[in-house]
Amino acid sequence: MSNLKETILIVEDDLQIRNFIVYSLKNEGYNTKIATTGTQAMNILVTETVDMVILDLGLPDIDGLDVLQRLREWSEIPVIIVSARDQDKEKAFALDMGADDYLTKPFSSTELLARIRVAIRHMNRRENLKKQSVMQVKGLKIDLEKRLVYLDDQEVHMTPMEYTLLSLLMKNRGKVVTTAAIIKELWGPGYGQDTQALRTLMAGLRRKVEKTPAKPQYIMTEIGVGYRMTED
Numbered sequence: 001m002s003n004l005k006e007t008i009l010i011v012e013d014d015l016q017i018r019n020f021i022v023y024s025l026k027n028e029g030y031n032t033k034i035a036t037t038g039t040q041a042m043n044i045l046v047t048e049t050v051d052m053v054i055l056d057l058g059l060p061d062i063d064g065l066d067v068l069q070r071l072r073e074w075s076e077i078p079v080i081i082v083s084a085r086d087q088d089k090e091k092a093f094a095l096d097m098g099a100d101d102y103l104t105k106p107f108s109s110t111e112l113l114a115r116i117r118v119a120i121r122h123m124n125r126r127e128n129l130k131k132q133s134v135m136q137v138k139g140l141k142i143d144l145e146k147r148l149v150y151l152d153d154q155e156v157h158m159t160p161m162e163y164t165l166l167s168l169l170m171k172n173r174g175k176v177v178t179t180a181a182i183i184k185e186l187w188g189p190g191y192g193q194d195t196q197a198l199r200t201l202m203a204g205l206r207r208k209v210e211k212t213p214a215k216p217q218y219i220m221t222e223i224g225v226g227y228r229m230t231e232d
């Protein structure tokens with residue numbers, strides 16, 4: 001059964017972290033490939049078959065972000081970024097450049113495997129998701145064709161902006177959408193980095209869909225990065 005599982009490329013120069021990731025993945029039956037530099041990673045990515053990448057940002061030669069940028073020129077395979085705690089800006093940048101998710105060091109094996117499962121599920125249903133017109137997370141349902149939102153089977157009235165924000169998060173459920181990506185979608189590319197309007201809009205949306213807005217069960221805040229619609 002293990003040979004049916006995905007092949008994951010681990011790009012990490014730190015021996016201890018690399019061993020930990022490899023051990024966790026092999027234990028779960030995934031096939032693994034290893035690169036300790038960006039150049040090695042690129043060589044593997046262009047010559048071998050890989051289903052997914054775990055990518056450290058701080059590599060000894062080329063920046064992890066460069067590896068991601070080059071990979072995205074021809075491939076849509078999931079990429080999970082691994083980064084240090086103080087790199088919020090880089091995380092957001094990586095997500096905007098097409099990374100699927102990120103993990104902050106130190107992370108547990110359970111956390112790592114959960115993120116991998118989400119990314120693989122996303123990859124497998126990405127095409128379906130695009131065609132789907134009704135999406136549901138727990139009691140929250142959105143009908144993209146009719147532009148209607150329901151919470152526990154009750155219709156919820158949304159302003160056009162709230163609706164656009166909610167549908168963006170729903171389409172990316174399980175995944176972080178960066179503040180910059182949301183602002184660009186809602187107000188256009190010229191709007192810049194003013195996050196106050198988004199915070200106000202988000203507060204209004206949460207009042208409508210969350211039972212306790214201060215303890216959201218649908219829209220999670222990823223501090224310094226963006227927002228994530230929960231998946232289950």
Ligand code: CA
Pocket residue numbers: 012013014056057058059
């Ligand atoms: Ca490193």
